[in-house]
Amino acid sequence: MNDTGLVGAQKTLSPVLRAKALDNLLPDPILGDEHAERTMRRLDPDYDRGRFGTSQMGLAAVVRAKAHDDWALAFLADHPDAVVLHLGCGLDARVHRIDPPATVDWYDLDHPAVIDLRRRFLPPHEHCTLIGSSVTDLAWLDGIPRGRPVLVIAEGLVPYLTEADLRRLLTTVVDAFPTGQLQFDTVSVWGWRMSKWDPSLRGYGTRFHCGFDDPASLARWHPRLSYVDEAPMNDSPLITAKAPAGVRRAYRLMNLLPGLRRSTRIVRFRF
Ligand SMILES: C[S@@+](CC[C@H](N)C(=O)[O-])C[C@H]1O[C@@H](n2cnc3c(N)ncnc32)[C@H](O)[C@@H]1O
Numbered sequence: 001m002n003d004t005g006l007v008g009a010q011k012t013l014s015p016v017l018r019a020k021a022l023d024n025l026l027p028d029p030i031l032g033d034e035h036a037e038r039t040m041r042r043l044d045p046d047y048d049r050g051r052f053g054t055s056q057m058g059l060a061a062v063v064r065a066k067a068h069d070d071w072a073l074a075f076l077a078d079h080p081d082a083v084v085l086h087l088g089c090g091l092d093a094r095v096h097r098i099d100p101p102a103t104v105d106w107y108d109l110d111h112p113a114v115i116d117l118r119r120r121f122l123p124p125h126e127h128c129t130l131i132g133s134s135v136t137d138l139a140w141l142d143g144i145p146r147g148r149p150v151l152v153i154a155e156g157l158v159p160y161l162t163e164a165d166l167r168r169l170l171t172t173v174v175d176a177f178p179t180g181q182l183q184f185d186t187v188s189v190w191g192w193r194m195s196k197w198d199p200s201l202r203g204y205g206t207r208f209h210c211g212f213d214d215p216a217s218l219a220r221w222h223p224r225l226s227y228v229d230e231a232p233m234n235d236s237p238l239i240t241a242k243a244p245a246g247v248r249r250a251y252r253l254m255n256l257l258p259g260l261r262r263s264t265r266i267v268r269f270r271f
Contacts, residue, residue, distance in 0.1 A: 004043070009160040010114050011204040013090030016156055018047055019058030020065060020092070030062045030238050031069070035093035039121045056247045060234050060264070061156070067231035067266050068155050068183055069097055075181045076100055079149040082180075085109065085173070087135045088157030091118060095128045105145060107131055136165045138172055150180035159187045159195070159208035166210060167221050174222045174271050182225075182269040185233075186215045191263050215267045224271040231266040 006013070020036035023029045025048065040047050072094070076082055080103045086094060089108040100106055104127055108118065112132030119130065133140040135157070152173055158166055170182060187195070192211025201207050212218065216227040235255045240248060255261040 004117060005113055006117070007113070008204060008206040010111050012156065012160070012201070012206065013092075013110075013114065014043070015058060015200065016061045016065075017043075017091050019056075019061040022048060022056055023059065023062040026056070026242065026244075028242055030059070030066050030242050031097070033065075033093055033097060035096055035122060036091075039091055039093075042121060056244055057250065059239055059243050059247060060236070060251070063236040063238050064185055064231075064233050064264065064266055065092065065094075065155060066238065067233070067236075068153055069094065071181070071183050071231070071268055072098055072151060072153055075149075075151050076104060079151070080104065082149045082151050083107070083145055083177075084151045084153065085144065087152065087154040087169075088160070089118070090114060090156070091121060092155065093122060094153070094155075095125045096123070099125075100127055102127060105129070105148075107144065109133060109135060109140060135169060136161065138169070141172065141176060144176075146176055147178065150177040152180065152182045152184070154182075154184035156185065158184045159192065159210060160206065161209060163210040170218070170225070171222050174224055180271055181228075182271075183267070185264050185266045186210075186212045187264055188259065188262065189213050190259055212265075215265050218267075219269055222271070225269050226271065228268040228270050230268070233264050233266055234261050 017036055017040050020031055020033045021040035023031050024033055024037040080101055082104055084106040086108045089110050095106050106128040108128055109131040115130050115132035131140050187208055189211040192208045195201055195208035219225045219227040234251060239251050
């Protein structure tokens with residue numbers, strides 16, 4: 001994946017895509033995303049070879065994707081007229097997995113270089129519009145239809161934003177729509193501080209810019225916002241049920257340390 005032209009945080013889409021592609025090789029996958037496998041194979045034909053080639057240690061990222069899918073499906077079942085803002089979409093094929101009805105307007109947003117890659121590697125979807133922009137340049141919101149329920153999905157994005165940018169994004173969205181659901185994942189303050197030493201992130205030339213020990217408290221940022229719940233990730237029953245034995249053991253050990261068990265929190269809010 002060296003010649004993609006991606007820089008910094010944009011490169012972090014690749015380990016997540018790889019985890020989703022490897023999941024699809026399991027006999028009983030968690031996500032079962034054929035697009036991920038096909039895209040990963042085209043980007044790096046040898047992605048599943050070599051010493052760590054078939055390691056499923058990234059399975060928690062797949063669990064995270066599944067949690068976001070399940071929440072999104074439930075919201076769309078109740079709000080078939082919704083507008084979906086899938087922010088920091090990377091090369092994730094959520095719109096194909098969910099395949100929303102024609103009454104839903106879906107927007108996939110990421111940096112222009114990532115959106116160019118999406119155009120090359122993922123098929124279009126008739127209810128999906130691609131937006132090449134930084135999520136922090138809120139001018140992109142001007143082109144989104146208002147007056148309808150909104151579903152905001154941000155998988156793996158929030159840690160790359162500053163707290164000030166995240167707050168501006170969330171409060172602007174809540175102000176702009178009558179009702180909606182926000183679902184995203186956050187890292188802990190410790191995870192944020194340690195990210196500058198993380199060898200993978202250093203390799204990509206990036207680090208995290210925010211972290212929260214109590215992500216539910218973000219509901220206080222807007223009077224209309226309320227916290228709903230959290231989905232498990234590193235200690236998800238899906239890992240116990242579906243991961244190969246060695247990976248299950250590794251997660252069990254890791255989860256003995258509360259700091260690692262809850263290093264990422266998948267949270268949902270409504271307004
Ligand atoms: C860890 S990847 C996750 C990708 C995708 N959501 C997934 O789960 O497969 C983080 C993504 O956030 C995007 N990103 C980071 N900062 C962004 C910003 N300011 N505006 C738009 N996208 C951003 C990156 O380009 C990258 O695609």
